[in-house]
Amino acid sequence: MQKSDRIFSNIVDKNTIAYLWSFAKEDWAPFIEACTIPDAEAKLKDALSKFPILDKGIKPSHFTNDLMAVLPKSFIVANAAESFPGHWKDNILTEYEPHKVLMGVALVCLATRSHHGCVVVHGNAKKSYESLRKARKLAYEKGLIGPQSSSAITISIRRSSGLLSCAEDTALLAHLEGKRPLPENNRKLFRKTAFVRNVETFASLGGLLKKGYKWWKDKGVEPCVGTKIFSISGRVSNPTVFEEEYGAGMIACIENYAGGVQNSWSDVLCIFPGGIFSQPLSAQFFQKAFLDEGCLKKLGSSLAGGSLIVLEKKDSLSDFVHKSLMAYQQESCGMCPSCHGGISYVRDQINDDAPEKEIRKNIDFIENNALCSHGVFAAQLARSFLHKKWRGL
Numbered sequence: 001m002q003k004s005d006r007i008f009s010n011i012v013d014k015n016t017i018a019y020l021w022s023f024a025k026e027d028w029a030p031f032i033e034a035c036t037i038p039d040a041e042a043k044l045k046d047a048l049s050k051f052p053i054l055d056k057g058i059k060p061s062h063f064t065n066d067l068m069a070v071l072p073k074s075f076i077v078a079n080a081a082e083s084f085p086g087h088w089k090d091n092i093l094t095e096y097e098p099h100k101v102l103m104g105v106a107l108v109c110l111a112t113r114s115h116h117g118c119v120v121v122h123g124n125a126k127k128s129y130e131s132l133r134k135a136r137k138l139a140y141e142k143g144l145i146g147p148q149s150s151s152a153i154t155i156s157i158r159r160s161s162g163l164l165s166c167a168e169d170t171a172l173l174a175h176l177e178g179k180r181p182l183p184e185n186n187r188k189l190f191r192k193t194a195f196v197r198n199v200e201t202f203a204s205l206g207g208l209l210k211k212g213y214k215w216w217k218d219k220g221v222e223p224c225v226g227t228k229i230f231s232i233s234g235r236v237s238n239p240t241v242f243e244e245e246y247g248a249g250m251i252a253c254i255e256n257y258a259g260g261v262q263n264s265w266s267d268v269l270c271i272f273p274g275g276i277f278s279q280p281l282s283a284q285f286f287q288k289a290f291l292d293e294g295c296l297k298k299l300g301s302s303l304a305g306g307s308l309i310v311l312e313k314k315d316s317l318s319d320f321v322h323k324s325l326m327a328y329q330q331e332s333c334g335m336c337p338s339c340h341g342g343i344s345y346v347r348d349q350i351n352d353d354a355p356e357k358e359i360r361k362n363i364d365f366i367e368n369n370a371l372c373s374h375g376v377f378a379a380q381l382a383r384s385f386l387h388k389k390w391r392g393l
């Protein structure tokens with residue numbers, strides 16, 4: 001992808017003087033422009049509705065359609081606390097592109113006539129937290145946002161508890177209210193409706209509006225149009241985070257951005273294209289894989305959060321699945337027995353090499369009875385272990 005096509009050039013340049021207003025004002029330009037036009041709310045909604053945007057989180061949903069249904073005076077929450085293994089793109093984004101993040105949240109607040117936004121970063125992401133606070137201070141000083149500004153939009157920066165369950169919207173809202181981060185039926189925050197989406201989706205809005213509909217439409221493959229931030233980790237020379245358009249070749253991305261694999265491609269066992277809860281692709285499949293949902297679906301996997309993990313033949317897939325399941329087990333909130341007890345049971349079955357039929361039955365039980373996506377993701381991860389058997393890994 002050309003450098004000029006990137007929305008988030010600073011995640012590669014890692015320019016720390018981005019807090020200076022001379023750099024930041026470019027990022028805030030769409031918001032400044034929107035504040036000066038009469039009837040900004042309707043015009044912004046109209047402009048954004050042209051871009052059918054998919055949310056860039058681990059559970060892609062239709063961002064634009066959902067945005068059109070947001071009630072006025074809602075809480076707008078950008079979630080950068082999705083903390084699955086290999087998924088650290090949101091930390092890099094909030095650390096190096098804080099103005100784009102804040103501007104995206106402020107823009108959605110303006111479009112939905114809301115006055116409160118919130119960015120939640122991972123509990124351990126200290127640098128992201130500090131970076132966002134510095135950027136917010138500058139935006140307050142310039143009178144763009146803040147209680148004294150004409151927009152009257154305030155944006156709070158919070159750190160999550162660091163639990164995996166904070167990836168679940170309702171658990172995150174409970175956490176923001178000071179409660180234990182457990183999934184609930186309540187989708188409100190302090191009795192107001194809340195609109196929670198992945199932080200990258202908010203941050204990309206300014207770039208989309210600036211580059212225009214034609215640029216956006218030419219990128220990617222329907223329904224995944226535009227660009228996305230991906231991360232690559234595991235057995236590669238240089239684990240990294242990069243921005244690429246949807247539909248780019250998987251092997252080309254690993255070669256270009258991560259410096260290739262540690263040894264040779266013939267040593268690669270499999271690649272998880274969407275992090276630990278997507279199905280692994282063995283050589284015969286990853287060689288023809290492209291980074292878009294349609295292609296990966298045909299190959300029996302999914303893009304999810306776009307966190308590529310490369311394993312080599314010397315790695316044991318069952319060990320990998322086993323350890324990852326342990327993380328899920330430890331972070332299960334315990335509300336549903338299928339998840340709390342079921343994950344540990346399936347983990348033991350994988351360890352004991354139990355009959356596949358038995359393991360599959362228990363995985364189905366976890367998936368069908370889990371109250372939130374935590375249990376569903378754990379089941380999908382365990383299924384990847386079975387998947388390897390029929391994919392000959």
Ligand code: SF4
Nearest residue numbers: 333335336339372375
């Ligand atoms: S699926 Fe797991 S994490 Fe989610 S509510 Fe049930 S026990 Fe809690």
